Amino acid sequence: MPTSSKIVLIRQLVEAARNNLDTATQLLKDAGAPETETKSAVKPVGGSVQRTEGGAVIIEGVFDGQNMVGPDGKLYSVPANYASKSKLVEGDLLKLTISPDGSFIYKQIGPVERERIVGVLARDEQTDEFRVLAKGQFFRILLASVTYFKAGVGDEVVVLVPKGTPSSWAAVENVIRKEGAEASEAGVIEGVNNEVVATTAEAFEAPAPRPRGRPRKNPVISEVSPAAEVNASASPPANTLEI
Structure with missing residues (x-):
């Protein structure tokens, strides 16, 4: 051996x-x-x-x-x-x-030993097979990886290749989708200036339930001062003329 x-x-x-x-x-x-x-x-x-x-x-x-x-x-x-x-x-x-x-x-x-590189997904017009263009070389990849990540031509692809050894195949590790509809599918909703507003999970989270019925209002009771009571008793009754 x-x-x-x-x-x-x-x-x-x-x-x-x-x-x-x-x-x-x-x-x-x-x-x-x-x-x-x-x-x-x-x-x-x-x-x-x-x-x-x-x-x-x-x-x-x-x-x-x-x-x-x-x-x-x-x-x-x-x-x-x-x-x-x-x-x-x-x-x-x-x-x-x-x-x-x-x-x-x-x-x-x-x-x-592996090396991680970033390339662009392309399709061979003659063979109709997917390739990843990275470091000036086209790497072959498995169709199952493209299907799993739902990748499209032009997407950035993170692949793994043997470190320090030439190779013709690469293993897809992840996909960076193009801006637009693909970004929303990835779970991100963008606002103005491409700022991330919320993930889809946050955006579609149901609001908190509102309490049923209208809250009761307690009557407001104000205290009357003794001075106010004296002034009220000293004032003449309505429709009378004071001489």
Whole structure:
């Protein structure tokens, strides 16, 4: 079994070979050559295949951005929702357990060091696939990530890529939507000069219930001073003439 340092070196070599292949493919595309689908020739010898007493098969491999490449070079399909939710990055080491009933269970066992970058979401007119333009490079991303975040072309996208290692795939971490309707969908209501007035939860919060009925008013009783009583008794009655 290779040591951990050898595994890291092997994975770096695998990633470099894959990136060189992607670059060559892009050059062929730019030159007008017809695009053909090629099977991954990557054979990460750092993986292993084991069989448990219960009949399950355990396979270790490398995530290539969309699938897991086994030690024999065979591609194992990774559910897009799992890869998107787990934010798997190209080069991550995965363990696949194939149960006797044929179900696949994936587990990330060796994540590579990540780098967070910000780019812009775009769509390839020829393939109709989404890409993220960041640092002068187009990164491929999973459609499941775009659907989950409800992202649109032109939105700013925060993605994760292997740190210090060239890659053709990126994992979507978050989306910064464009100003306008998308901002309201994100839960923010803007006022004048783009000032945040309130979140939608605050804006649509029901007002406090008003008390039923009208409050009773207590009668006002004012005290009469003794001097006022004397003046009142000294004054002549109405409709009389004082001589």
